[in-house]
Amino acid sequence: MPADRRPGDEHAEAPDITAVAEELAAPVERVFAEIAVIAQSLTDVVTAVEGRGRRVRAADLGVISPVADGTLTGDGALVGAGVVMNPGYLEDEERYLEWRQLTRDGRPKPLLLDIDPASDDPYDYWEMEWFRVPRDEGRRMVGGPYFDYRGADRFGLTFATPVHSGGRFVGVAGADVPLAELESELLPVLRRLHQRAALVNHENRVVTANTPHYATGARVHHGIGDPPTDVVPIVADLGWSLLLTPAE
Amino acid sequence: MVDNGRVTARTTVFSPLSSGGRTEAVIQRITESVALGLLADGEQLPSETELSAQLGVSTVTLREALASLREQGVVETKRGRNGGSFIRAPGDPTKAVIRARLAAFSVSDLRDAGDELASVSGMAARLASSRASTDNVRRLLTLSERVAAVSGVGERTRADSRFHIEVAVAAASERLTRAEVSLQAELGVLLWLPTSTEQEAREAADQHRAIAMAISREDADLARQLAEQHVERNTHKLIEARIELHGGGTRAR
Incomplete structure (x- = not known):
């Protein structure tokens, strides 16, 4: 609360920043809760198959599709979901993804991508940060905002969480969320703030802001002091934070 | 999800056309995509129903477009159980x-x-x-x-x-x-x-x-x-x- 405000001055009261931070984190956590169901499904498959003493094959992952479809057809904001396998994990396919995507008429169908490393320009998911970070650092990750024109064909975010079995990295469970969907949830929260506010990702790129001064996707350079910017962690492990600057 | 391990349709190719769907627009979208290698030689197109839904055009419009693409040799249609429409990317142009x-x-x-x-x-x-x-x-x-x-x-x-x-x-x-x-x-x-x-x-x-x-x-x-x-x-x-x-x-x- 600004120092010049007195108790009793409720109408002009700045909203409780802790509450705002929680509300901004909520949609992110909700997407990860959906992904957790898919991750569990992958863990179950791996445990069952390897328990029978053989390696997992691509066909074993078929049971994940209905689970992924369930996350897409709910009232959530997900337009794509599934699992993406660590190269070399499956017995029969070097690289593989079991990924479902909503068509524009709202039905889930498989997302088909060219993932053959020998081809002209493969969809090299093994190089993408939403796959690399869970693999290399064992933690969940949100890639973007970016226009995934070779894949989901949307401007949005890719959420991913690592799946391990017996200490080995199996792959990620993940989901695509269009930025427009997330924005419609986040903006009303940001609108309550009396300052210029931008929710930024780990690269300090704008996810959503309550002012045109921060363009979606643009990197924000916030130096110390001028203008004074407060940085409030929103989802600390993802590196998402809220930048607050006094309005002019 | 992958027919033979080889795959691939780039979804951007099949996203809805902006203003109404016309035969020429479908032809152009597919021809462009082949020229830029977004659709590769031998790649199978989605079924007519799926493709028309994805492009946002009627099946009649799509069929007209496919017929024209077949005439130009850009698309080949095979009948039977493993049938469908396939991309025929031309070799390097002279x-x-x-x-x-x-x-x-x-x-x-x-x-x-x-x-x-x-x-x-x-x-x-x-x-x-x-x-x-x-x-x-x-x-x-x-x-x-x-x-x-x-x-x-x-x-x-x-x-x-x-x-x-x-x-x-x-x-x-x-x-x-x-x-x-x-x-x-x-x-x-x-x-x-x-x-x-x-x-x-x-x-x-x-x-x-x-x-x-x-x-x-x-x-x-x-x-x-x-x-x-x-x-x-x-x-x-x-x-x-x-x-x-x-x-x-x-x-x-």
Whole structure:
């Protein structure tokens, strides 16, 4: 609360920043809760198959599709979901993804991508940060905002969480969320703030802001002091934070 | 999900067409995508029902478009259990074919298309300087070199176009990306000839690299300027080639 405000001055009261931070984190956590169901499904498959003493094959992952479809057809904001396998994990396919995507008429169908490393320009998911970070650092990750024109064909975010079995990295469970969907949830929260506010990702790129001064996707350079910017962690492990600057 | 491990449909190809769906628009979208290698030789198209839903056109319109694409030899339809429509990507075009495509443009058409490409590419480069993610920059630097690393008309054309499309992707702009794809399909396919030299490919790669470096250094003005100059040089080359198609006379530079 600004120092010049007195108790009793409720109408002009700045909203409780802790509450705002929680509300901004909520949609992110909700997407990860959906992904957790898919991750569990992958863990179950791996445990069952390897328990029978053989390696997992691509066909074993078929049971994940209905689970992924369930996350897409709910009232959530997900337009794509599934699992993406660590190269070399499956017995029969070097690289593989079991990924479902909503068509524009709202039905889930498989997302088909060219993932053959020998081809002209493969969809090299093994190089993408939403796959690399869970693999290399064992933690969940949100890639973007970016226009995934070779894949989901949307401007949005890719959420991913690592799946391990017996200490080995199996792959990620993940989901695509269009930025427009997330924005419609986040903006009303940001609108309550009396300052210029931008929710930024780990690269300090704008996810959503309550002012045109921060363009979606643009990197924000916030130096110390001028203008004074407060940085409030929103989802600390993802590196998402809220930048607050006094309005002019 | 993958028929034979080989796969692939690039979904951007099948996203809804902007204003109403017309046969010509479907034909153009598929022809463009084949020219840029977004659809590969032998790739199976989704079923008619799925494809018409994805493109947002009626099945009647789609069938008309497919019939025309079959006539042009771009699509082949096989009957039976493993039937469907498949892409038949033409081999590398000959110089005569590329010159015939070029002849379809007037000099003023080329100037006009070049202006549009310069504005889209310049703006994309400027915006990419403040919006590119680390992933985008990595991919831009990789793609910038590719035009000099490959050989043959088809591969060079695709490598060149991919770089420019990626700049628009790095600008985090869906519309600029679609505009760049469409312009690359129109103009990009005129740029490389079987007679193009290693030296020319090297120059293109150097220019791509300079643009990618300016973007990675967040130098928006320089990135824009370099991208515009790059397009202007290419347009200049195309106009020069177009003028020469008239034969006779001497070369006036």
